Amino acid sequence: MHLIASPELDQFREQCRDWLADNVPRGTRPLEGAALRDFDLGWQRRQYDAGWAGISWPKDYGGRGASVLEQLIWHEEYARAGAPPSASMFVALSHAGPTLIVSGSEAQKQRHLPTILRGEENWCQGFSEPGSGSDLASLKCRAHIEGDALVVNGTKIWTTYGEHAVWQELLVRTDPDLPRHKGISWVICDMRSPGIEVRPIKAMSGLTHFAQVFYDDVRIPLTNVVGEINGGWKVAMTTLGFERGTATIAHQIELTNVVERLISTARAMAGGADEAVMADLATLKSEVMALRSLTVASVSRGMREAVPGPEGNIVALYFAELTRRVNGFSFDLLGHKALERGGAHDWPLNYLESFKWAIGGGTTDIRRNAIAERLLGLPKGPSARDLVR
Amino acid sequence: MIIDLTPSDDQRMIEDGVRGFLQDRLPVERLRDVQNHGGAAERSLWGELSGLGLFGLGSAEQDGGLGLGLAEEALVARALGHALASPIMLAQLAAPHFATGAGLRAALISGAAKAAFANDLGDGVAHLIDGDGADQILLLSPQGAMLLPRSAVGEAQSVAGIDETVAFARVSLPSDLPARFPATDRTSLLISAYLTGIAQATTSTAVDYAKTREQFGQPIGAFQAIKHLCADMASRAAAAEAQCFYTAVAFGNGLDDASEVAAARMLAARAAIENAKANIHIHGAMGFTADCDAHLFLKRAHLMALLGSNRATERQRVLGH
Numbered sequence: 056m057h058l059i060a061s062p063e064l065d066q067f068r069e070q071c072r073d074w075l076a077d078n079v080p081r082g083t084r085p086l087e088g089a090a091l092r093d094f095d096l097g098w099q100r101r102q103y104d105a106g107w108a109g110i111s112w113p114k115d116y117g118g119r120g121a122s123v124l125e126q127l128i129w130h131e132e133y134a135r136a137g138a139p140p141s142a143s144m145f146v147a148l149s150h151a152g153p154t155l156i157v158s159g160s161e162a163q164k165q166r167h168l169p170t171i172l173r174g175e176e177n178w179c180q181g182f183s184e185p186g187s188g189s190d191l192a193s194l195k196c197r198a199h200i201e202g203d204a205l206v207v208n209g210t211k212i213w214t215t216y217g218e219h220a221v222w223q224e225l226l227v228r229t230d231p232d233l234p235r236h237k238g239i240s241w242v243i244c245d246m247r248s249p250g251i252e253v254r255p256i257k258a259m260s261g262l263t264h265f266a267q268v269f270y271d272d273v274r275i276p277l278t279n280v281v282g283e284i285n286g287g288w289k290v291a292m293t294t295l296g297f298e299r300g301t302a303t304i305a306h307q308i309e310l311t312n313v314v315e316r317l318i319s320t321a322r323a324m325a326g327g328a329d330e331a332v333m334a335d336l337a338t339l340k341s342e343v344m345a346l347r348s349l350t351v352a353s354v355s356r357g358m359r360e361a362v363p364g365p366e367g368n369i370v371a372l373y374f375a376e377l378t379r380r381v382n383g384f385s386f387d388l389l390g391h392k393a394l395e396r397g398g399a400h401d402w403p404l405n406y407l408e409s410f411k412w413a414i415g416g417g418t419t420d421i422r423r424n425a426i427a428e429r430l431l432g433l434p435k436g437p438s439a440r441d442l443v444r
Numbered sequence: 445m446i447i448d449l450t451p452s453d454d455q456r457m458i459e460d461g462v463r464g465f466l467q468d469r470l471p472v473e474r475l476r477d478v479q480n481h482g483g484a485a486e487r488s489l490w491g492e493l494s495g496l497g498l499f500g501l502g503s504a505e506q507d508g509g510l511g512l513g514l515a516e517e518a519l520v521a522r523a524l525g526h527a528l529a530s531p532i533m534l535a536q537l538a539a540p541h542f543a544t545g546a547g548l549r550a551a552l553i554s555g556a557a558k559a560a561f562a563n564d565l566g567d568g569v570a571h572l573i574d575g576d577g578a579d580q581i582l583l584l585s586p587q588g589a590m591l592l593p594r595s596a597v598g599e600a601q602s603v604a605g606i607d608e609t610v611a612f613a614r615v616s617l618p619s620d621l622p623a624r625f626p627a628t629d630r631t632s633l634l635i636s637a638y639l640t641g642i643a644q645a646t647t648s649t650a651v652d653y654a655k656t657r658e659q660f661g662q663p664i665g666a667f668q669a670i671k672h673l674c675a676d677m678a679s680r681a682a683a684a685e686a687q688c689f690y691t692a693v694a695f696g697n698g699l700d701d702a703s704e705v706a707a708a709r710m711l712a713a714r715a716a717i718e719n720a721k722a723n724i725h726i727h728g729a730m731g732f733t734a735d736c737d738a739h740l741f742l743k744r745a746h747l748m749a750l751l752g753s754n755r756a757t758e759r760q761r762v763l764g765h
Contacts, residue, residue: 056455056515056693059446124446318763337759341687341707344762348449348686355449369679420668426678427671431651434666 059124068128074105075136084139087262092177092219095143099174108172109148111301116156116164117172123358126301134308143216147171147178149302151224154241158282158290163243167222179220181211181244181268182291189421189438191226192236192288196270198227200284203277205229205242207250207270213415217253217266220246225275230285241287243279250274260407301357306374307350311343313381316400317388332388339384342377349373365429368422375412375419382406447693449686451519458501458512459519465496466527472645472737475528475609482611483530483560483574493533494555503540508553514630518637518692522685525641525716528744531610531751532574534638535559535582538631542582542591552580562597562615563751572600572613573751582631583617584752589628590621607743628752629705633695636705636712637688639748643681643715646723646741650674653727664726673722680715687711706761709753716745 080098085091102108110129112118121129141148152171155163170176187194196209207227214223223244230238246253250273255263282290318336321328328336349370356366385393385402393402413419427433451459469489474480486493502517503509510516517537524533536552539559543549551557560578562570564585572581581592598616605612651674654665664670691704720742724731731738 056449056451056689057447058693058697059448061446064446127446333763334755334759337762338710341710341762342683344704344707345683345687345711348690349683351447351690352449352682352686355447358448359450366682369682372675372679373683420672423672423675424668426675427665431647431674431678433651433654433671433674434663436666436668436671 064124064128067125068132071129071132072136074107075132075138078102078105079136079138087264089219091264092143092216095139095141096174096177098139099144099148099172101174103173108174109152112152112168112172113156116168123301123354127304127354130301130304131308134305140305143177143219144171144174146180146215146220146224147176147222150180151178151222154224154281154290154293157293158241160278160281162278163281167243176221177216177219178222178224179214179217179246181214181223181225183213184210185212185267189418192239194226194228194239196225196227197231198229198240198242198275200229200277201274204274205240205277205280207244207273207275210267210269212256212267213265214253214268215265217246217268218255222246223268226287226291229287233285236288238285239287239291240284241281241290242275243281244273244275248273248275258408259410260404262404262408301354303350303353303370303374306378307343307346310374310378310381311347313405314339314343317381317384321388328388335384335387339377339381342373343381346370346373346377365425368417368425368430371417372419372422372426375422378409378412379406382409445694445697445699447690449689449693455516455519458516459523462496462498462520462523463526465492466523466529470527470529472528472740475737475740481609482576483532484576486530486533487558487577490555490558498533499536499540499555500553501537503549503553507540507546508550509540513692514633514695515689515692517634518688521634521637522641522644522688525638525748526645528609528642528645528740530574531748532558532560532578534634535561535573535578538634539580539582539591541630542589544591548580548591559591561751564617565614568617568619570597570615570617571603571605572597572615573747574611575600575613575615576611581615584628584631586753586757589631589752592618605747607740607747609740610744610747629701630695632709632753633688633691633705635748635751635753636684636708637692639709639712639716639745640681640684640688642741642745642748643677643684643712643719646716646719646738647674647677647681649738649741650677650719650723650726657728670726673726677719677722680711680718684708684712684715700764702761703764706758710755710758710762713745713749713758717742717749720745 078101084094109118110121111126114120155167182191184194184196196211198205198207223246225242225244227240227242228238229240250271252269253266255266257263321332321336353367353370382405396403421438424436424438428435470485474485497510498520500509501512502514505511521534536559540549540552543552557580558578559580559582560575561573562581562583564570564583579594581594581597583590583592596618600613600615602613654670655663657664687708691708695701724738727736727738730736
């Protein structure tokens, strides 16, 4: 436990800050659709041209190869500069790309990593199914081998940017007779293939950023299988990304800014906000400070651990529950004014969108199980039995 | 500012050393014997405790201290919380920083001068905590703190308090108290670390019990309802821990220290109290008995949460100006 003082890191911070100040897109970011994707790809290209793309990716694969502390600084400055979230590039940069780097063939890496970094092609995820949410290993989307291709039939759901992505990381069942987590394959699916139908799904916020995908005899070349056939569960479980907890910094800083905005709004109210409101704001502020400290603790561990430990679930759980309470506090503070959509800060939109954090990427219930079983060592339940360790 | 929150080998050694000593010589079970209440167990080991060098951890070497920082003091304070050590241990850790003369500071560091907390109740009255044998009083209130000689306060009138393992006494305060030392931040952070220790100790006790206690043919920790209670305990404790040590490392380096400490205090007090409650609950009917140690953690958590503080003060501080 100590302060890290380093002139090199200070210099790196200045470099990040200067470049971001000159380059962060100023225009309004579209909320959804192809316009949003094009905006995100353009921003990715801009980072690529200046050598910032793939900040956490190894240099050998065209990334910046930044150390954990440099990543931390980059994400801090990124959030402070108000730079856009990676959004439509998220799966490519933080999930599919790192998976290919760890488990892909040389040809797969050559084909895909550069187009991701250059912002030419974005990715979506095909993991969840209508019957397989938290219990992912129960997935049924079927693929059988026909000549030199896999033929896929079935459906995937909650595919964010499914309508606007070029590639998909897809989990399919290639052998229904093997134990459930042993008959799954991880494949690269071209979203432009014949037989794919994408039906957009509107979220409760009114935004349409995810979709259900249907596969009707979709042919995928066998060369697109990542890792072994039937070895996809292992490939999926070893996808850890290279971020070591640094990527959540941006979310944490944004949430801190929202709390500060709530506090200054309360102070500016005629006659001042009532005591109960200020008491709640004090609690929220202490919790965003804790979130920051938890993130710093997680990054500190990331400097030493090759594989992130189960502690990351605490940070994710804390963020998921806190963001919902912070964004919902607008009603207590502003009353009926907070019911109005649009405006400089669309409170209902942010509130309604905040629910996704407690559900997507592992529900808060599954995260509590993981904390109890993997961190505290309580008896394993069904959600842990498939874990490949 | 970049902070590494993983303890160094030296820091780990300090904490492990203190923990080992406390587990060995001052285990929580000692409190089942009334002879050990009121800081008596600690006073009987005073020579050994002073010999560990704890009380001078954060003081300059020329004063007889070890010249380390607030992070090391906080690690020790957390270990004290784990063991439900008498608050006099924390008072002794904090007091050297309030001593105005070099002689008194050296005496506090060596353990020759003995400190105890007094909690200002207003109207010229304070609660003296485990004050037997103390010759220095570290008076705490939300407005500030100051170190007084024992002779400056009136005679102790013993009263029963929520925590029967702590000696509570009312003392009258001098009417002509000088202006208070304004910043109790450092002391409040140590109290927060102690509360974090309670939050962590209750988590591990509850988890250990949930692994061994069987009902319906399986350990109760196999039930999701219990798992989720334990996960929430771990999360609260982790949040308090991270905020305490982040603040300890960053202290004095340009952040709003008062606000950071207040956040640590709010989070640690809540974690200690809520986790102590959950620990009692997970122990079931046994947890409700006086024979089980679970209640001791709850009582101490409430006492420490209100030492020189209250919620309204911490809320104001965390929001800043």
